[in-house]
Amino acid sequence: MDQPVIVKIMHIYYPILATVGVPANLITILILSRGKCNLSKCITRYLLAMAVADLLVLIFEVILYQIKEAYFSHSFLNYTPICSLNLALLYASIDCSVWLTVFFTIDRFIAICSQSLRTKYCTPRNAAVIIAVVCFISIVENAPIFLIYEPREIIDNVPWSCYVKSSFYVLTIWAAFFWFETILTPSTPFVLILVLNAMTIRYIVLSNRVRSELKGLRNHTDPEIENRRKSIILLLVISGSFITLWMVFFICFICVHFTDAQFLKANYEDSFTIAEQSGYMLRCLSSCANTVIYAVSQRRFREELNALTKQPLHIVTKLFK
Secondary structure, three states: OOOOHHHHHHHHHHHHHHHHHHHHHHHHHHHHHHOOOOOOHHHHHHHHHHHHHHHHHHHHHHHHHHHHHHHOOOOHHHEHHHHHHHHHHHHHHHHHHHHHHHHHHHHHHHHHHOHHHHHHHOOHHHHHHHHHHHHHHHHHHHHHHHHOEEOOEEEOOEEEOOEEOHHHHOOHHHHHHHHHHHHHHHHHHHHHHHHHHHHHHHHHHHHHHHHHHHHOOOOOOOHHHHHHHHHHHHHHHHHHHHHHHHHHHHHHHHHHHHOOOOOOOOOOOOHHHHHHHHHHHHHHHOOOHHHHHHHHHOHHHHHHHHHHHHHHHHHHHHHOO
């Protein structure tokens, strides 16, 4: 039986994404951990944590879920306990990645727009505490997901695959949990990032205009304005990439909750299902986009990446000398 076009695309897309995304995030983690990118320790910790979270999303969602379902559906990974655990870790890693992006945006907003709070809030210690709390809450909050699923079938007394329990749709506690999850991710992060970016851009535009007029620097370069410009570029490309790549998923998410659209329909010829799966693919792409962003926007990151790629060549050259 011929597969729908969107399914064929998914079966090609996810392996390519894993092949590119996992090494990209590992390289990003290695470069950032060396601390030679001329970034503050506070920024470096956030970016490093985001890279680790993105790597976990690629492992749990792309490799252990999407690729497993497409190519290894009868492996031990499809035992119900393992399948349920992977889904819980999948959602935890997504929440962690999303909320680290939010707190990075908050950190940059305070650093740029509030001189009085910057010295107290934007510190490496605070960044480490926030990262630890975000990761802990993401795991605890998504732990109940492990209990949502039951075996789809039992073969030779072995529970296979994961199927949402019927009680999930009727019990009040599960309904409350579902709406809590809905509000927490992705609705609140999406709104927060949009609002904070708008406020940050407005502040920088107004302050730069005032600074230029006071100093008469309309045709001259001001180091302070240049530093602000570099900070806002890094902030906007990261959060802008998040918003862009999550947009389709977010729109489908809203349609499911506030219209008659059906979630995860089995008909892959349906236009809404195609849009929904496209949203999932773009959402996963956001987990390896930051490496490209750093390479494009950060000169020191490019230099470190270039040096890293040359190291194997230097080792081979020394061996043959």
